[in-house]
Amino acid sequence: MLKKIRVGVSVALFSLITFYFLDFAGLMPDEISGWPARIQLVPAIVGCAVITLAVLLALTLLFGRVYCSSVCPMGVYQDIVAWVAKRAAKKKRYKFSKAKNILRISMLAAAGAVFLKFPLALGLIDPYSAYGRVAANIFRPVYMAGNNVLEAIFTSFGSYTFYKTDVFVASVLSFAVAALTLLTIGYLAWRHGRTYCNTICPTGAILGFLSKFSIFKIRIDKSKCSSCGACEMTCKAACISSKQKAVDSSRCVSCFSCLNVCRKDALKYSPSLAPAKDANAATAERPVDEGRRRFLTAGAATVAAAPAAAIGSEASRLTGKSKYVRQQPILPPGAVSAENMLKHCTSCHLCISKCPSRALKPAFMEYGLAGMMQPMMYFEKGFCNYDCTVCSEACPTGAITPLTKDEKHLNQGGHVVFTRDICVVQTAETNCGACSEHCPTQAVTMIPYKNGLTIPHVNVEICIGCGGCEFICPVRPFRAIHVEGHAVQGKAKPFEEQEKEEKVIEGFGF
Numbered sequence: 001m002l003k004k005i006r007v008g009v010s011v012a013l014f015s016l017i018t019f020y021f022l023d024f025a026g027l028m029p030d031e032i033s034g035w036p037a038r039i040q041l042v043p044a045i046v047g048c049a050v051i052t053l054a055v056l057l058a059l060t061l062l063f064g065r066v067y068c069s070s071v072c073p074m075g076v077y078q079d080i081v082a083w084v085a086k087r088a089a090k091k092k093r094y095k096f097s098k099a100k101n102i103l104r105i106s107m108l109a110a111a112g113a114v115f116l117k118f119p120l121a122l123g124l125i126d127p128y129s130a131y132g133r134v135a136a137n138i139f140r141p142v143y144m145a146g147n148n149v150l151e152a153i154f155t156s157f158g159s160y161t162f163y164k165t166d167v168f169v170a171s172v173l174s175f176a177v178a179a180l181t182l183l184t185i186g187y188l189a190w191r192h193g194r195t196y197c198n199t200i201c202p203t204g205a206i207l208g209f210l211s212k213f214s215i216f217k218i219r220i221d222k223s224k225c226s227s228c229g230a231c232e233m234t235c236k237a238a239c240i241s242s243k244q245k246a247v248d249s250s251r252c253v254s255c256f257s258c259l260n261v262c263r264k265d266a267l268k269y270s271p272s273l274a275p276a277k278d279a280n281a282a283t284a285e286r287p288v289d290e291g292r293r294r295f296l297t298a299g300a301a302t303v304a305a306a307p308a309a310a311i312g313s314e315a316s317r318l319t320g321k322s323k324y325v326r327q328q329p330i331l332p333p334g335a336v337s338a339e340n341m342l343k344h345c346t347s348c349h350l351c352i353s354k355c356p357s358r359a360l361k362p363a364f365m366e367y368g369l370a371g372m373m374q375p376m377m378y379f380e381k382g383f384c385n386y387d388c389t390v391c392s393e394a395c396p397t398g399a400i401t402p403l404t405k406d407e408k409h410l411n412q413g414g415h416v417v418f419t420r421d422i423c424v425v426q427t428a429e430t431n432c433g434a435c436s437e438h439c440p441t442q443a444v445t446m447i448p449y450k451n452g453l454t455i456p457h458v459n460v461e462i463c464i465g466c467g468g469c470e471f472i473c474p475v476r477p478f479r480a481i482h483v484e485g486h487a488v489q490g491k492a493k494p495f496e497e498q499e500k501e502e503k504v505i506e507g508f509g510f
Helices: 002-022 035-039 041-046 050-063 066-071 073-088 101-116 119-125 127-156 172-192 195-199 202-211 230-234 281-305 338-344 350-354 390-394 405-410 468-472 495-507
Strands: 216-220 267-271 360-362 375-377 411-418 444-448 454-458 481-491
Touching: 002 035, 002 066, 002 073, 002 127, 002 350, 035 041, 035 050, 041 050, 041 127, 041 202, 050 066, 050 202, 066 073, 066 202, 073 127, 073 172, 073 195, 101 119, 101 195, 101 202, 119 127, 127 172, 127 202, 127 350, 172 195, 195 202, 338 481, 350 360, 350 390, 405 411, 411 454, 468 481
Parallel strands: none
Antiparallel strands: 216 267, 360 375, 411 481, 444 454
C-alpha cells in the first residue's frame, strides 16, 4: 500500500509540473498546475521561502527523503527510466555500494557558490532546474509538434478544436545542455538507479543528512532476515546491505520497493526515536560524521573562492548606419536588477516556457559566464505585453519578483533608442509610424518632418522598454528603433504626469 500511494503521488506531481512547462495554451490554471514548482527545495532556499522550507524540513525529519521519491521531478524521471530498464532487462539487479560522501560533499559545496553571484554551478546540478530546462527545451517543442499534427487531422475533418503554433527551440546552447542532462541522468538511472541523487544532486546531499534523523525509516529485523539479498537487488539507491543487514538511511529515497520483495517480513517502515545504524556503520560511521562536519569548512572555502559575475556596462545610445550592439541585456519585468538575477535565478526556464509572447529567451554570454542560460528579453519573435505579468507570477525563486498590472505599467527595464539615419521615413520618404502605433505608453510619437510626413520622436522618461516598437519596425537588417536595457530597473514617469509638465511649460511660453 505504501508503494502504491508513493507511485500515485509521484505520477500526479510529475504530470502537473511537466504540463506546467508544456502548457502553451493556458489550459490549466496556475493555481492547479503551478504550485508543484513552488515546493521545490533549491528554489525555496534561493528565494528564502520560509514556509516551504519549514514544511520540507518537517516532512524529511518525519518520513525521510519522500521529497526525492515523489516531489522532485528529476527523481521521478529516474524512477521511470529504471522501471523501463527493469522490464527491458528482466534480470535487472542492483547491488549495495558504499556511500561516496566525498563526492556528495564536494558537489554540495560547489552548489553553495550561488551565494556569491555564480548561479551557473547550482543551476546545472539542481534537479528541479535541470528538469525544467529539459521540459522547456526538449519536451515542449515535441508537445507543440504533436499539437500541430492534431490540428492538421482535426482541421481536415472540419473541426477547429486545435490551432497551429510555431515549433521552436529558444536557444541552441540550452537545448544542448538539456539534451546532455537528459541523456546523462537517463543513462545513470538505466544502469545504476538513483546514482545521480546520491552522488551529484545537492538536494539529495542536504536531505540525506537530515534523513539520518528522521523518525520513520526502512528498518531490518535482524532476527528475521536471512540475508537472501532480495531487498538489496531491488534497491535503486544501492543503500541496502543484505550482508550487514543494514540500511543507509542517508541514501534511502523511501521508494518502498524493498518492502514488497522480502519473504521473511524482515523489512519495516516504522517509527523510532532511537538512531538507526547505517549500512556503512561497521566501517565508516565515525569518518562519515567527521566528513559531515568538515563539509561546513569546505563549503565556506568554496563559496569564498567563487568568482564575481560580470555585469554589462550601462546602456548607451548609438546612431548611424552601422549595426548597433545592445550594451546591456534587457531583464524580464520584475527582475529588479542584474545583480538580483545572478543571486536568485537557477535557469529553470519556467518563465521562458510560460511567456505567451515569446519575448524571453536564454542568455548566452550577455550576462557573463555566471549568467549563462538565464532569461533575457529578446524582440525578434514578440514583445512584452503591456498587461502581462505571467513570468513574475511563475518564478519560484524570487529572481523575478511578482508585479501587479499597475506596477508592470511603470516598470522601466530599458529605454527606447531611435536611429533616425536608417528610418524609412528619412531614407525612403514614406509614411510609417508602426513604432508609434505599438507603443503602449506613448513614449514614441510622430512629429512633423517634411513634405507632410511625420517621423518618430522618443521620450525615454515614459518608456518601459517593452520592445513593441523594436519588434514591429520594418527596417532590416538593422532596426531603426530598438531598446537598450538597464542594469537596474527603475520606474517610468506616468504619461499623465509627463503631459501635465508639458502643459505647464507651454503655459510659461517655452
